[in-house]
Amino acid sequence: MDIQLKKGLLEICVLASLSSEQSYGYKIMTELSSILEISESTLYPILKRLEHACLLSTKQIVHNGRLRKYYQITNQGKQKLIDYGKDIENLHKVTQFVKDKLYTGNQ
Amino acid sequence: MDKEQWFLKLENHLQCLKQKERQDLLQHYTESFNDRLESGQDEQQIIKELGDPESIVDKYKNERIDWAGINSIFVQAHRQQPVLFVILFLFASPILISLLLVFFSVIFTVVMAVVCVSFTLIILFFVIDISGFAFVFGGFVSIVFSIITMTESVGAGFALLGASIVLIGIGVILIVACKTTIPFSIKFAKMSVVRIENLIIFIKNKFINLFYGSKMKGAKKNENI
Numbered sequence: 001m002d003i004q005l006k007k008g009l010l011e012i013c014v015l016a017s018l019s020s021e022q023s024y025g026y027k028i029m030t031e032l033s034s035i036l037e038i039s040e041s042t043l044y045p046i047l048k049r050l051e052h053a054c055l056l057s058t059k060q061i062v063h064n065g066r067l068r069k070y071y072q073i074t075n076q077g078k079q080k081l082i083d084y085g086k087d088i089e090n091l092h093k094v095t096q097f098v099k100d101k102l103y104t105g106n107q
Numbered sequence: 108m109d110k111e112q113w114f115l116k117l118e119n120h121l122q123c124l125k126q127k128e129r130q131d132l133l134q135h136y137t138e139s140f141n142d143r144l145e146s147g148q149d150e151q152q153i154i155k156e157l158g159d160p161e162s163i164v165d166k167y168k169n170e171r172i173d174w175a176g177i178n179s180i181f182v183q184a185h186r187q188q189p190v191l192f193v194i195l196f197l198f199a200s201p202i203l204i205s206l207l208l209v210f211f212s213v214i215f216t217v218v219m220a221v222v223c224v225s226f227t228l229i230i231l232f233f234v235i236d237i238s239g240f241a242f243v244f245g246g247f248v249s250i251v252f253s254i255i256t257m258t259e260s261v262g263a264g265f266a267l268l269g270a271s272i273v274l275i276g277i278g279v280i281l282i283v284a285c286k287t288t289i290p291f292s293i294k295f296a297k298m299s300v301v302r303i304e305n306l307i308i309f310i311k312n313k314f315i316n317l318f319y320g321s322k323m324k325g326a327k328k329n330e331n332i
Contacts, residue, residue, distance in 0.1 A: 026142035029139070039156075040136070041163040045166065045167055048170075048171070053174070064145070069134065
């Protein structure tokens, strides 16, 4: 997949996976890898960028004697998801449009 | 490569980043590693999945421009080489010139002292060598005189003969001693010259590294951007 497109989609996916409950790095990783091909070295900068844009916040919680960083979605992050939700219909149209053109092109 | 080596390699590549960023990245990957171990993966598997530390850091450095901005990278470059700042600062002040003069005159003095000592040694040993020959020669002359003296007084003649032999003996000892030590002192002189040459090259390299090494590092950072 195109890198820029993938990065944008991954950002939305991360926010989506945090929409109902807080989560941590590895858990987000496993959840997303079933949807898109993702590596740890791709995920980490995305998490940092989202944190820097205040779309998510972090806190440290003790787990099995070590500290684990938990990510939570912020209100701004939730808003971003809602905006994306509004765009889903448009995205459908775009995908369908391209698909159709590809199909007629192949004929 | 094992876990410890992998993290050491990761840490090495993070040296140019600010401490907070460095620690954050290290913590993330430590956590990830431990979580994967907990979930049943083994070390080698995890290392393979996580990938090469250098590319992880390169990827991160490219991404962080988005939120950290291009300028922050130049700040890194300066932070990484405070020595350069000290040198620039010194250049601005006249102290550097006097310091350099003192430094180089000390070096020059040391060099001259070493050269003088080695030459003195060589001359000294030649002198001893020559005096050794003088002793031998004098000893033989003395033998002749001792034989002449024997015609007047046998005892005195023999005494003189004995003394002449002693003289020859001393001369031989001196010559032999010099034959072995002269090569040594010449070697010493040569070695000192080589050492001084090495010292000069070493200093030259240090200067080149400080100025051109950092210029090259700066250029490399530009390429990354």
